[in-house]
Amino acid sequence: MAQTRAPRADAVRNRKKILDAAREQITAHGPDAGMDEIAAAAGVAVGTLYRHFPTKNDLVTAVIAEFLAQVAEAAEAARERHASGSRAVDEITGFLAYVTKETATNRAVKAAARTLGADPVGGDAEARAGAALATLIQAGQADGDIHQDVTVDDLYLLFNNVPTEEPPASRDRWLTLVLTGLTTHTRTT
Known part of the structure; x- marks a missing residue:
C-alpha cells in the first residue's frame, strides 16, 4: 500500500494565502470578486489558485x-x-x-x-x-x-x-x- 505524501510546505502556504485573500476580497467586493483579483491579492499565479480551487464555488466553499x-x-x-x-x-x-x-x-x-x-x-x-x-x-x-x-x-x-x-x-x-x-x-x- 502506497503512503500518502504530505503536502509540500509551499503548497500549504499558498493555500493559506489564497484562503486569506479570498476571504478579504469577497468580504470587500461580495460575490463579484474575481479569481484574478484573489490570486493577485494572495501573491500567487492564477494557475496556482486554480490548482488548489478548480472553481470559484470550490474556493467560496x-x-x-x-x-x-x-x-x-x-x-x-x-x-x-x-x-x-x-x-x-x-x-x-x-x-x-x-x-x-x-x-x-x-x-x-x-x-x-x-x-x-x-x-x-x-x-x-x-x-x-x-x-x-x-x-x-x-x-x-x-x-x-x-x-x-x-x-x-x-x-x-x-x-x-x-x-x-x-x-x-x-x-x-x-x-x-x-x-x-x-x-x-x-x-x-
Missing part, C-alpha cells in the same frame, strides 16, 4: 468551511470553560456574541455562498458545534437559566438572521433582545 470550523472550535471552547466551572448561560451568551460579530464581519462571504450555491452546511464542523451547544443548552436548562424549549436549531435560526448590515450598536441591541427570548432572566437594559 473552502472559505465558509474554514469559518464553520472556527465556529465549532469556539463552541467546543465554551463547553470546556463550562466544564471547568463557568455558567452555561454565560458561555452561550459569549458564543452568540462571537458568532454575531463574526457573521457580520463575514457577511459578504455568506452572501457569496448563497449566490454561488456553495453549501458546506453539515459535516464534521456542524456536528461538533451542535454537540457542544446541546451540552451548554442542557446545562443552562438544568440551571434554570435557559428556557426549556430552546434547542440547537433555535440557535442556528438566530445565526442565519443576524442583522449583518446593521452597525455594531444595533447588532448588540439585537443580541440583547434575542437573549431575552432564550434565557429566563429579565432584561436589565
